[in-house]
Amino acid sequence: MSAHFNRIIPIVYCMTAHTVEMSDSLFNININSTGADENTYDAIVIGSGISGGWAAKELCEHGAKTLVLERGRNVEHLKDYPTMSKDPWEFKHRGQMTKEFLTENPLISKAAGFGEDTAHFFVKDKDHPYEQEKPFDWIRGYQVGGKSIIWGRACQRWSNFEFTAPARFGYGMDWPIRYNDVAPWYSHVEKFIGVCGNKDGVEAMPDGEFLPPFDLNCVEQHVKNEFKRQFGRFLVQGRWAHLSVPNEIHTEQGRGRCLSRNLCMRGCPYGGYFSSLSSTLPWASKTNNLTIRPFSVVHSVIFDDKKQRAIGVRVIDTNTKEITDFFAKVIFVNASALNSSLILLNSTSERFPDGLGNDSGTLGKYVGFHLYRGGVGGEIDGFEDKYYYVRNPTEPIIANYRNLHQQDTDYVGGFTTFMSAYRSRGTQATDGSGIGQEFKHASTLPGKWKIYGYMQGETIMKATNHVRLSKEKKDQWGIPILVTSVGYDDNDEKMIKDFLTETSTMLERSGFKNIVAHDNKQAPGLDIHEMGGVRMGADPKTSMLNKWNQLHQCKNVFVTDGGCMTSTGNQSPSILYMALTARSANYAIKEMKKGTL
Amino acid sequence: MNRRQALSKSAAVLGGTFLATAGLLPGCAPKEVKVWSWSEQDVNLLDELGEVILPTTATSPGAKEARVGEYIRVMVKECLDEDQQKAFGDGMVAIDELSETKYKKVFMELSVKERHDLLIGLDNEAIAYDTKRKPGGERHYFSVLKNLTMEGYFTSGVGATKALRYVPIPARYDGCIEYTPGTPAWA
Ligand SMILES: Cc1cc2nc3c(=O)[nH]c(=O)nc-3n(C[C@H](O)[C@H](O)[C@H](O)COP(=O)(O)OP(=O)(O)OC[C@H]3O[C@@H](n4cnc5c(N)ncnc54)[C@H](O)[C@@H]3O)c2cc1C
Numbered sequence: 001m002s003a004h005f006n007r008i009i010p011i012v013y014c015m016t017a018h019t020v021e022m023s024d025s026l027f028n029i030n031i032n033s034t035g036a037d038e039n040t041y042d043a044i045v046i047g048s049g050i051s052g053g054w055a056a057k058e059l060c061e062h063g064a065k066t067l068v069l070e071r072g073r074n075v076e077h078l079k080d081y082p083t084m085s086k087d088p089w090e091f092k093h094r095g096q097m098t099k100e101f102l103t104e105n106p107l108i109s110k111a112a113g114f115g116e117d118t119a120h121f122f123v124k125d126k127d128h129p130y131e132q133e134k135p136f137d138w139i140r141g142y143q144v145g146g147k148s149i150i151w152g153r154a155c156q157r158w159s160n161f162e163f164t165a166p167a168r169f170g171y172g173m174d175w176p177i178r179y180n181d182v183a184p185w186y187s188h189v190e191k192f193i194g195v196c197g198n199k200d201g202v203e204a205m206p207d208g209e210f211l212p213p214f215d216l217n218c219v220e221q222h223v224k225n226e227f228k229r230q231f232g233r234f235l236v237q238g239r240w241a242h243l244s245v246p247n248e249i250h251t252e253q254g255r256g257r258c259l260s261r262n263l264c265m266r267g268c269p270y271g272g273y274f275s276s277l278s279s280t281l282p283w284a285s286k287t288n289n290l291t292i293r294p295f296s297v298v299h300s301v302i303f304d305d306k307k308q309r310a311i312g313v314r315v316i317d318t319n320t321k322e323i324t325d326f327f328a329k330v331i332f333v334n335a336s337a338l339n340s341s342l343i344l345l346n347s348t349s350e351r352f353p354d355g356l357g358n359d360s361g362t363l364g365k366y367v368g369f370h371l372y373r374g375g376v377g378g379e380i381d382g383f384e385d386k387y388y389y390v391r392n393p394t395e396p397i398i399a400n401y402r403n404l405h406q407q408d409t410d411y412v413g414g415f416t417t418f419m420s421a422y423r424s425r426g427t428q429a430t431d432g433s434g435i436g437q438e439f440k441h442a443s444t445l446p447g448k449w450k451i452y453g454y455m456q457g458e459t460i461m462k463a464t465n466h467v468r469l470s471k472e473k474k475d476q477w478g479i480p481i482l483v484t485s486v487g488y489d490d491n492d493e494k495m496i497k498d499f500l501t502e503t504s505t506m507l508e509r510s511g512f513k514n515i516v517a518h519d520n521k522q523a524p525g526l527d528i529h530e531m532g533g534v535r536m537g538a539d540p541k542t543s544m545l546n547k548w549n550q551l552h553q554c555k556n557v558f559v560t561d562g563g564c565m566t567s568t569g570n571q572s573p574s575i576l577y578m579a580l581t582a583r584s585a586n587y588a589i590k591e592m593k594k595g596t597l
Numbered sequence: 598m599n600r601r602q603a604l605s606k607s608a609a610v611l612g613g614t615f616l617a618t619a620g621l622l623p624g625c626a627p628k629e630v631k632v633w634s635w636s637e638q639d640v641n642l643l644d645e646l647g648e649v650i651l652p653t654t655a656t657s658p659g660a661k662e663a664r665v666g667e668y669i670r671v672m673v674k675e676c677l678d679e680d681q682q683k684a685f686g687d688g689m690v691a692i693d694e695l696s697e698t699k700y701k702k703v704f705m706e707l708s709v710k711e712r713h714d715l716l717i718g719l720d721n722e723a724i725a726y727d728t729k730r731k732p733g734g735e736r737h738y739f740s741v742l743k744n745l746t747m748e749g750y751f752t753s754g755v756g757a758t759k760a761l762r763y764v765p766i767p768a769r770y771d772g773c774i775e776y777t778p779g780t781p782a783w784a
Contacts, residue, residue: 100675436652439650447782
């Protein structure tokens with residue numbers, strides 16, 4: 001550890017599981033000050049997922065002794081991927097969940113990628129209840145690695161259009177930063193995690209530091225040409241966190257080339273895609289500055305009313321429910337957007353009776369998500385002499401083409417579209433039958449080319465879309481459960497309609513038939529891109545965080561997960577969380593060295 | 598004596614018409630005999646039914662070798678709700694009933710051709726039924742059987758590796774290659 005950092009005298013609280021249940025008198029307890037020194041670090045990071053992993057990496061690399069607190073169990077890269085190399089027939093239900101499981105877990109079973117092969121990386125409904133004032137599917141992965149194990153890996157950059165749109169078109173508060181502020185940090189992150197893609201020069205989706213892209217297939221290439229020729233719209237190759245061709249920095253992480261199995265969410269035997277388990281956490285660990293503490297539910301950030309600063313974090317052991325306090329100069333809150341709101345709301349003190357740093361009253365408010373309701377499919381004749389070699393682990397992307405320079409629709413915001421073509425399996429049997437020899441043969445052959453596309457649209461963040469702590473209900477750790485009050489609005493409905501019409505038209509004019517446009521009506525949250533609640537802004541009166549992701553009123557606490565988002569944009573958000581995290585961790589290091597933190 | 602023999606015996610005693618009309622006579626005692634129990638015989642019957650849908654051919658083994666019966670047993674019992682389970686079991690019993698009406702023999706005793714003809718008829722009936730059904734309505738039991746057979750077969754070791762092309766570790770992705778007619782799809 002670097003000599004620049006001073007240590008704080010730590011205190012340890014101990015109590016029994018029994019007292020935890022009597023939650024009102026929770027912390028009037030005996031103080032045990034032995035072993036206190038062990039509980040003091042330069043930095044504490046709450047959460048070990050995508051953003052927490054990045055905070056840990058940057059902080060550790062710069063010499064900060066860092067404690068990562070993670071509520072879930074430990075998961076070790078490779079060792080704890082029980083299904084990673086299984087063949088389909090090795091799963092009792094060939095990937096499906098049992099009726100009993102579905103009945104007990106109606107919520108989590110809806111999640112993308114959830115199945116018999118990945119279920120162990122998602123939380124079960126009963127274990128982590130919350131209250132939905134309006135329907136909201138909150139999808140979580142509580143373990144070391146968080147949702148980085150099971151994420152979809154799409155990694156497009158935001159453009160300046162998105163950073164400026166809310167202010168330009170008057171539907172939201174302005175961001176305190178611009179694309180240029182994060183561009184170098186996008187590069188920093190891309191180089192390290194490895195993002196494949198093509199430099200397409202599309203203004204609405206800036207190019208990054210790409211590894212070679214995965215091919216388009218022949219129908220996707222056709223679509224790309226037609227969309228460009230007829231509509232001036234851009235379909236580009238997937239920009240995904242995959243090592244198509246690893247660089248030295250990746251092999252140094254112990255990661256290898258993506259072998260296109262496309263079974264990523266089980267954990268990859270080669271480290272072919274980015275997760276904090278395969279990449280940032282082991283990297284941070286190599287510095288000897290990292291301590292990861294699984295089974296550590298963060299209850300709150302401790303604010304010292306005398307020192308007028310945050311001094312540490314209160315932790316409840318997931319299993320024993322024992323309470324321990326940990327101390328540090330800086331605290332990074334990376335528990336994933338809504339959980340970060342929850343922790344801060346639960347961090348009350350004399351100075352901050354409504355939650356840490358919440359003078360503005362905006363904590364838990366301005367929650368957004370991505371519109372995932374629209375989907376379109378179709379078929380195209382021809383191309384029957386063409387196929388592809390097995391599986392593309394990425395998906396092509398249509399860059400947003402709505403409301404860029406000016407508002408050109410009856411709604412605000414834009415949408416990205418993921419679109420992919422494939423050959424279905426099965427043709428018509430030569431004898432026309434639906435059973436028997438000919439039928440069986442026909443069922444083994446590649447059939448017609450089909451296409452699907454689905455939207456990822458911006459939503460408007462507003463104070464009414466919010467989360468708050470339940471006044472009555474607590475979880476098994478004595479922490480108030482979260483109440484979600486997040487819903488759709490009229491802007492969403494208009495955007496969905498436009499997406500469905502436009503995409504259908506584009507496909508129809510590109511030669512597709514039997515086009516089906518569908519609004520799945522799913523609840524918000526199932527997009528798994530929930531954001532906001534601790535938004536960034538220039539003005540402390542209307543926002544929680546400054547442009548460095550510091551709480552305006554408690555500068556040694558940083559929130560760099562999706563909670564910090566001022567607007568939702570329309571790009572897959574995680575790489576922005578990573579870039580913002582790296583940016584603010586480097587800022588924190590600088591300030592610590594200066595002695596201002 | 599197994600349940601199927603019992604069934605065929607009672608059918609013989611009562612004459613072929615009984616089974617066809619049994620469903621219309623509520624509370625008719627012999628109905629109890631024909632309860633689907635997921636016994637070994639039932640699972641064997643599923644294998645044989647599956648083999649008619651996806652038979653062994655020159656290029657690959659059929660549904661029986663892929664043990665679809667056992668797969669269907671697990672899936673129906675653990676993944677369908679009780680009403681659906683019951684409808685499925687009743688459907689399987691109905692296949693035997695139909696067989697007895699048409700051929701005066703239970704399904705297991707039919708020739709390969711008879712089995713094929715019987716199920717072709719059921720398949721057509723199921724397609725017609727399903728196209729007419731109300732949105733959200735249950736599908737014909739034969740469609741359920743056929744779907745499970747297809748799923749079970751093509752995700753089995755036999756089906757995936759011998760009928761389809763299974764490449765667990767492709768090591769690369771080529772977006773556009775020539776397709777040679779007649780070669781199977783990727784599993
Ligand atoms: C199936 C799926 C597909 C996705 N696809 C994409 C995609 O293609 N592109 C994209 O950009 N994003 C995608 N996402 C979203 C992405 O996973 C999240 O945006 C990302 O993981 C958020 O990072 P995070 O660090 O904020 O949270 P997480 O990765 O969820 O990590 C948060 C961690 O904090 C821990 N934690 C929570 N509360 C506490 C507490 N009180 N105390 C201690 N620890 C706590 C959790 O256990 C967890 O480990 C997808 C997600 C899923 C599930």
